[in-house]
Amino acid sequence: MNKDKVTVGQFALLLLLVTSGSKFLSLPSILAGDVGHDSWLVLCVAFLWDGVCLAFLGWALKLNQQNHLSLDKILRTTLTPIVEKLVLLVFFVLFVTRSIVLLNSCYRMFAVTFDVSTNWIMFVLPIVAVSFFAIARGFVSIARVGQLMCALIVLCIVALLSFTVRQTDFGGLLPIAEAGWNNIIKTAFDRCFWFADYIFVYFVMENLHIKKRTFAPIFASFAVGVVLTVAMNAIFVALFGSIAPEIKLAMSKISVFSVSETTNGRWDWLTLSVWIMSVLIKIVIFIYCAYKSGEKLFGLHFTKPNVWAILVIALLLMTPLLISAETIVQDFMTKLLVPFAVVQYILPLSLPLLTTIANKKMTVEVPNE
Amino acid sequence: MNNYLEQLQNVYRNDDDFCTRQIDCGVSVTIAFLDSMCSDIKISNYVVEPMLYGEGSTDFAEIKKRLTAGAVVKEVANFFDVVDVISNGHTVVFVGENCLSVDTRTTIARAIVEPPTSMVMRGPREGFIEDAKTNLTLIRKRLKTSDLKVTTLNVGKYTNTTVYVCYICTIADDKVVNKVIQQVKKINIDGVLDASYITRYIDQNKTALFRRVGMTEKPDVAVGKMLEGRVAIIVDGSPMVLTVPYLYVEDLQSPGDYYEDHTMTSLNRLLRFVSVLASVLLPSLYVCLQMYNYQIIPLKFLITVLNATQAIPFSPLAEMILIIVIFDILREANLRMPSAVGISLSLVGAIVLGDAAVKAGLIGAPAVMIGALSGIGLFTMPDNTLILSLLRLAITFIAGMMGILGVILSMMMILFYLCSMQGYHTPFLAPFTPPMENDKQDAVMNKPLTQWTKRPKSIPNKNQTRRGK
Numbered sequence: 001m002n003k004d005k006v007t008v009g010q011f012a013l014l015l016l017l018v019t020s021g022s023k024f025l026s027l028p029s030i031l032a033g034d035v036g037h038d039s040w041l042v043l044c045v046a047f048l049w050d051g052v053c054l055a056f057l058g059w060a061l062k063l064n065q066q067n068h069l070s071l072d073k074i075l076r077t078t079l080t081p082i083v084e085k086l087v088l089l090v091f092f093v094l095f096v097t098r099s100i101v102l103l104n105s106c107y108r109m110f111a112v113t114f115d116v117s118t119n120w121i122m123f124v125l126p127i128v129a130v131s132f133f134a135i136a137r138g139f140v141s142i143a144r145v146g147q148l149m150c151a152l153i154v155l156c157i158v159a160l161l162s163f164t165v166r167q168t169d170f171g172g173l174l175p176i177a178e179a180g181w182n183n184i185i186k187t188a189f190d191r192c193f194w195f196a197d198y199i200f201v202y203f204v205m206e207n208l209h210i211k212k213r214t215f216a217p218i219f220a221s222f223a224v225g226v227v228l229t230v231a232m233n234a235i236f237v238a239l240f241g242s243i244a245p246e247i248k249l250a251m252s253k254i255s256v257f258s259v260s261e262t263t264n265g266r267w268d269w270l271t272l273s274v275w276i277m278s279v280l281i282k283i284v285i286f287i288y289c290a291y292k293s294g295e296k297l298f299g300l301h302f303t304k305p306n307v308w309a310i311l312v313i314a315l316l317l318m319t320p321l322l323i324s325a326e327t328i329v330q331d332f333m334t335k336l337l338v339p340f341a342v343v344q345y346i347l348p349l350s351l352p353l354l355t356t357i358a359n360k361k362m363t364v365e366v367p368n369e
Numbered sequence: 370m371n372n373y374l375e376q377l378q379n380v381y382r383n384d385d386d387f388c389t390r391q392i393d394c395g396v397s398v399t400i401a402f403l404d405s406m407c408s409d410i411k412i413s414n415y416v417v418e419p420m421l422y423g424e425g426s427t428d429f430a431e432i433k434k435r436l437t438a439g440a441v442v443k444e445v446a447n448f449f450d451v452v453d454v455i456s457n458g459h460t461v462v463f464v465g466e467n468c469l470s471v472d473t474r475t476t477i478a479r480a481i482v483e484p485p486t487s488m489v490m491r492g493p494r495e496g497f498i499e500d501a502k503t504n505l506t507l508i509r510k511r512l513k514t515s516d517l518k519v520t521t522l523n524v525g526k527y528t529n530t531t532v533y534v535c536y537i538c539t540i541a542d543d544k545v546v547n548k549v550i551q552q553v554k555k556i557n558i559d560g561v562l563d564a565s566y567i568t569r570y571i572d573q574n575k576t577a578l579f580r581r582v583g584m585t586e587k588p589d590v591a592v593g594k595m596l597e598g599r600v601a602i603i604v605d606g607s608p609m610v611l612t613v614p615y616l617y618v619e620d621l622q623s624p625g626d627y628y629e630d631h632t633m634t635s636l637n638r639l640l641r642f643v644s645v646l647a648s649v650l651l652p653s654l655y656v657c658l659q660m661y662n663y664q665i666i667p668l669k670f671l672i673t674v675l676n677a678t679q680a681i682p683f684s685p686l687a688e689m690i691l692i693i694v695i696f697d698i699l700r701e702a703n704l705r706m707p708s709a710v711g712i713s714l715s716l717v718g719a720i721v722l723g724d725a726a727v728k729a730g731l732i733g734a735p736a737v738m739i740g741a742l743s744g745i746g747l748f749t750m751p752d753n754t755l756i757l758s759l760l761r762l763a764i765t766f767i768a769g770m771m772g773i774l775g776v777i778l779s780m781m782m783i784l785f786y787l788c789s790m791q792g793y794h795t796p797f798l799a800p801f802t803p804p805m806e807n808d809k810q811d812a813v814m815n816k817p818l819t820q821w822t823k824r825p826k827s828i829p830n831k832n833q834t835r836r837g838k
Contacts, residue, residue, distance in 0.1 A: 115661050116772040130778050137789035144788035144802040269665050273773055280781060
């Protein structure tokens with residue numbers, strides 16, 4: 001059994017979970033700080049660009065069905081090994097950074113909403129342990145858990161939003177594009193770090209099996225993820241108006257509107273507990289990708305899960321003990337915006353061409369062997 | 370062949386159970402058998418009598434012809450086969466240089482009764498017994514087709530236990546059948562005393578927490594599973610018949626489900642699923658709520674809980690762990706006790722340990738209620754409850770240490786584990802993940818039997834059509 005094999009259906013559902021998973025935490029307040037009540041338009045623009053890139057990526061994945069090449073092999077065959085290593089390095093940094101940011105949001109979410117006050121190390125280590133366990137069991141376990149939990153998680157998000165929507169005054173979203181389209185598009189690019197969640201597919205592409213005309217579930221899942229995220233963001237800015245930038249954890253505050261505390265108790269926490277699983281699944285996926293990119297970066301091939309590699313990642317995830325996560329978001333990401341954008345947006349656009357060339361080269365090489 | 374007789378006497382020296390007897394029927398013939406394994410009447414009727422009361426003959430073919438009264442008569446060519454047939458209760462007849470074996474096995478078996486582990490309100494009440502041949506008969510009685518194939522294997526250096534691998538050749542997948550036969554053949558063990566010995570060898574994942582080989586005491590269940598493409602393994606000396614591949618959802622299915630109305634079955638299974646989930650999670654959620662997130666509890670309920678627990682000297686975690694451990698001790702003790710004593714033990718558990726502990730203020734009534742509900746709820750599942758009981762204890766402990774994060778992470782870890790499990794080309798959590806819509810007809814929700822037109826895809830098979838075109 002191939003432990004990392006993933007089907008199109010599983011990829012589609014994982015995409016849905018990772019698209020909406022983390023964007024209900026600190027991103028809404030950041031965007032509200034940037035463009036006010038037009039933040040949902042920023043999401044629309046960013047997702048539109050994501051959709052275009054996803055279409056190219058899908059095309060590349062279809063072309064890759066010929067030889068089932070991995071990303072590192074495509075890059076090595078078409079570009080130079082140095083470019084391959086550089087891209088893998090950027091991926092490694094990107095996944096570690098995104099994991100840190102996600103972990104930080106989760107940490108605050110648990111501290112504020114669930115009263116789980118622990119230190120960073122004791123919070124991160126169990127999550128790394130679970131991620132390591134998932135790596136050991138193979139990507140198929142992550143994909144199947146995503147498949148199993150997806151409906152429940154989406155149901156919880158919809159339940160939370162539908163309760164809140166009754167108390168929302170959508171007039172607060174008017175006038176549309178008050179911040180100006182240029183400003184909205186610029187913000188979408190500046191905050192691109194938070195988007196392009198499909199990038200995890202780079203590290204499972206050799207194990208993804210696509211049959212004819214099977215792109216529909218991928219785009220359908222992506223569309224559902226986009227609708228949920230944009231709806232949540234619109235509700236958030238419409239609910240909180242000018243104080244939205246101060247509400248650092250969107251989901252925990254939105255959920256307060258969904259129940260009556262005195263009669264039923266805070267049952268919204270049950271739905272929050274289920275929803276938080278999507279964020280944890282996303283963290284596990286990113287740690288898996290960081291592990292794989294590290295493995296390929298150093299030209300290693302672990303037949304068994306490597307404890308040292310996961311320890312290195314765990315140590316890197318301890319960075320917020322030295323530099324605050326806010327500093328990482330503000331400074332570090334701004335400096336690395338361009339390399340991140342290259343792997344997030346330029347690579348998928350060029351991947352169909354690179355895959356075609358790699359396929360041709362492989363076809364030529366086979367008879368010589 | 371006299372040489373074989375000498376060797377045989379040498380092998381069985383100092384064994385009073387081994388008997389030889391010389392008969393003169395024109396030529397001197399020696400018969401050898403194990404007294405405890407053979408029926409005196411069969412030896413007399415199938416061996417001695419036919420030889421004594423015919424005309425004297427020195428011809429081997431003629432003697433062989435006289436022994437046709439026996440159900441199984443065959444020539445034995447080598448010494449290992451001689452030992453093998455004698456060990457299995459045959460009588461060996463040495464005629465000059467030739468050797469014949471006659472089936473004279475005695476049948477010692479208990480009556481076919483309803484198995485105590487799978488009682489049903491409706492449906493067949495026959496259960497497997499310890500005799501493999503009878504068990505095979507019980508299966509064949511329900512599968513009157515030449516497509517039912519049986520491969521006989523012997524396992525165990527000393528026990529030489531007979532193992533029958535049964536399957537329907539037009540349904541079961543060849544790869545699965547061959548894999549099972551290979552796995553059984555590979556078993557290198559000195560003795561097989563029960564089917565559970567075989568389970569440990571045919572389960573491909575040695576570290577599996579969850580059982581991955583089905584066990585049933587009911588022939589109708591075994592046949593039902595074989596009709597879905599599974600392979601049944603009968604082990605001599607065990608009333609349990611093994612079935613592979615095994616899905617986790619089978620743990621929720623009770624034998625009686627198939628003889629009830631499908632709506633009732635669906636409701637019962639849903640109830641089992643919910644109660645098992647609640648049993649595993651309730652203690653941990655109670656500890657979480659008590660220790661970290663009491664805001665979640667509605668105000669009126671919270672006041673009641675606080676009133677009941679404020680004088681308790683233990684922390685909610687210690688209190689809950691204590692209750693779960695006590696419950697598990699009582700359960701384990703109850704299993705070992707004779708039924709009459711078991712009732713007393715239940716009363717002691719319920720009255721002394723429960724009521725008195727609450728009255729003494731050692732544990733709170735809400736915790737006892739949650740613990741009892743959790744303990745009983747687990748037993749709605751027909752099988753395989755022990756591992757869930759252990760997991761419940763572990764999750765409760767983690768919940769006490771880490772709060773709701775611990776519960777979520779524990780659940781994720783269990784899900785990662787279950788989702789990655791696969792045996793005999795079958796994902797353990799099928800038909801839920803990977804999803805197989807057709808197979809959900811008999812998962813938690815149960816469709817009417819008339820609508821089961823296809824066999825489950827999750828079990829590899831070579832004939833998808835169950836009925837119709």
